Amino acid sequence: MLNILSVLTDLLSLGTGRRIQYVISKGGSEALLQALISAARTEPPDHSILLPLLRLLARVGQRDRKFGLKVQKAEATDVILSLTRQNLGHHLNLTPCLWVLRVCASNVTAGTTLGINGAMELLFKVITPYSKRHIRTVRAAIEALAALLKSKSNSRRAVNRGYLGGLLRLYQDWHQNDVSNNYIYIRRGLLLCLKHITNIQLGRETFLGSRGMEILFTSVQDCLSCKNLDPIVTTVTQILRKCYPKEPLPVVSVRSSYSFPLPGNVKTEPLCVGFEDDYESDGEEEVEKDLDKGDVESKEEDYDLETDVNKLRSRPVLDRPEEELGQYEAMCLELFHNFQELESESEEDKSLEDRTENLPSTPSHFIPSDNSVKHPNYRWRNQSVTEAGPDPGEKNFKVPLQTWTKKEKCRRDIIDEERDGIETVQNTGSCEKENPAKSHVFTLRPLPKEDAWYKKIFNPECEASTDPSSGERLETSDIVTNLLEEHQENIPFHNPHFYVARAKCIKSIPAYKDLAFPDFWGHQPPPCGKPVLERQYGVQRDKILDDVRRLIQPCDVIGRTVYDLDEPSHSSPGTPGCLTFFSKFESGNLRKAIQVREFEYDLIMNADVNSNQHHQWFYFEVRDMKLAVPYRFNIINCEKFNSQFNYGMQLVMYSVKEALLGRPHWLRAGHDICYYKNHYRCSAAAGGGMRGKYYYTLTFSIKFPHKDDVCYLAYHYPYTYSTMMAHLDSQEQNRNPKKVYWRKQTLCQTLGGNPCPLLTITAMPESKKSDDLEQFYNRPYIFLMARVHPGESNASWVMKGTLEFLVSSDPIADLLRKCFIFKIVPMLNPDGVINGNHRCSLSGDDLNRQWLKPNSQLHPTIYHTKGLLYYLRSIGRAPLVFCDYHGHSQKKNVFLYGCSIKETLWQAGCTVDTAVITEDVGYRTLPKILDKVAPAFVMNSCSFLVEKSRESTARVVVWQEMGVLRSYTMESTYCGCSHGLYKGLQLGTQELEEMGSKFCLALLILHLKSLPCSKKVMDQAALLLDLDEEITDRAQSLKTRFANERDGNDRSK
């Protein structure tokens, strides 16, 4: 026996775990356990056999995942326990017993049995009182105890026997005596015991009652400077966080400060009964892991995949009476326009047009390859938008309506054809007249106070009138005039006059009276991109310990509310030594600000209107700052369990002073940024039926660039509804009406009474000749939309890039317009954007979950967009490409989601014979092209799986009900890129806009690759694009084909 054991020991102590696994697979554990039982029964026990047996068992047991179970089966727990008891005085024998005990306890049932039979009492005798003698044994006992405490019943028993206090005292002893840090593993082991005990409510309560917070918080202060002690600091931080008493958010109600009465009492927020705050188990550990290592690109869950083939198959259905579709004819007037007016053009005009027709002899654009894209000067912006302005004298162009008067007149009541946008804008009084109740003085936010620099900017005579310290508000027009006199408008496609005019007309729930400076003045992208922020070591734990300090040293905490949307009278703005906050302006979101310490503020975001959740978007003003002081801000009611803020993303900041000094930039800002679960909870009761849930803190520090500046902070580059409307006004004014067919209509009014614009963009027909008109009418449709989710402002910047490219004088844009008719809804959720929502509309619904059955009253923009798509399908003109622009908060890069039956079934591992299902793989072409032409786009991030939870999104419904093969969601990161040209950079508005323009370029290439093209188009494309071989080949073969056809035609004549 002894020999066999020694051979086994030799065998297993050498080599890899493979040998042990082999032994386990051959029933080794069971055999050893049997041997142990029989050896233990011999009187007196033979320790020469037992000792090597126990050692072997510990080694094998460690690798055997079912060891605990096998111990139970063999009924060996008692044997192990009594061996331990017998050897309490013999440390040499005791240690291997403890090892086996520990591996047994890795199985919770076995551990519980051991606990019931007195294992913890034994272990406690070994580890107390504090002593450095027999250190190996003590260590083994602590590790065994920690393993036992994983069982909740053991933890309960330990607390009831007073072990928690004993463990705390023991930890203190070790901490004080281990000055040279030789026993880190012992200290950590004790902390693990505490960590497991405090997994139960009773444990946390007892921990708090035993002053555990103070003891651990104080002790850990000595450990922070030594990197070797990280395991200790980490575990202490985990325990402190877990035990920090839970509190409700410091707000009157978690429900939004803003509410909106829904038409006809349609519904109230669904009540979901939730669990009370039972905090038994927690997911804390996942968040605790060092988050610096790579992304948590949350993989799509396979179980959510749609596997019902019938559901996946396209099934054209109508969700409304067919007669209703007739109204959308008025939104497709281009199909009925006969362009008689083209006749009246003079020869002079014709030659003007020809001028831009002159194509450069060498390609001015090329499709970048992986190498060529790195060329630093590669930007279409440089080449196009600025290069050729609109033709003067053509600004009065309107798309004539007379040819369609008869039909249109009867639609007038349904479709609110907007008058010429510029006219509306200049007639600034019109809105007030319409709704006198809403009439109010609209003011720009007061400007910074400090006189010295302010005087430098403004001329002396207006100084008196613009002194904001007088407390009087100035008419916006005065300030605007003064400002604009000093500063020439230099931001392309942004006109502050247009902005003010548009902003006055919006209908908001809080009835905004103030204009945020950045939206009015405009934003220009900074000259260079900013790298993803390097996370500094230990930021998160430092911040968390700082939070715990509030509990330990409460006298430190100021706790002064300095801003409160709900109870403005309760806040004390302008208190000396304290920042002033403001958020009541378009897209603003900040509900409350509490000064915690001199330079630290807790901030609370407002929930979406008529909702008690979706806190993510923030945008607010802050002033009265000191210079060169890092202010710490904590946004304490975030909801997502993780954030790109943990992976190098920064928020954005805009300084008014900087803007007036000629640097009007939203810049990435903030350092010491991290995101973690905090101690605030939302109970079911407080949430008004919302189930109890956790909150997370986004913390960041900011050093403001100037003293007493006015700065704006936001989650991402703001883009308001008024910005969009003013942008459309500028575009309308700047386009070349000879070339660009542009039509702006109102798709519908939103719930909040704001018009939702619909654009039609294509090229004017070459002439009114029937061939040209035919070509015009037959252009395939492209349907684009954006900003259904108001917090996804990145989507609007991408859309801005798309629109500017589409109406530009770039020859590629010109060609693209000749290929397609674009229908664009640039902002699907104006109300949400205006009122600072993150996700929903005024009804409290996520509009991108309403596509299956949109309600015409509650979801008008979705209802009518879908109606228009139905109409297009009904006349056989379903769009070639449908794309909905979004922003993504968890992933990097820009990518597409599409829909594929086969990929979904394969991924789900379905046994359905997929060979029977035929599927056009054309849905992959566009993303492949984008991967080549758009530096921010990454094909590998794309997915074409159809999930059940997404079946009511635009992408899936348009794919299924309209039968659009190329139906996509385009997701742009809030953060930056992990691949390609922008790898390691955070995206700026320039890169987002570029994405929008590259999307257009990709559409043109898609057209060339997959649609029949005229020779003319191919020739022009060949001149403009340095097309890859595939396309060039095709162009070549087309040329030959056309040549042949022409020859054939000639012959037949």
Ligand SMILES: [Zn+2]
């Ligand atoms: Zn979205």
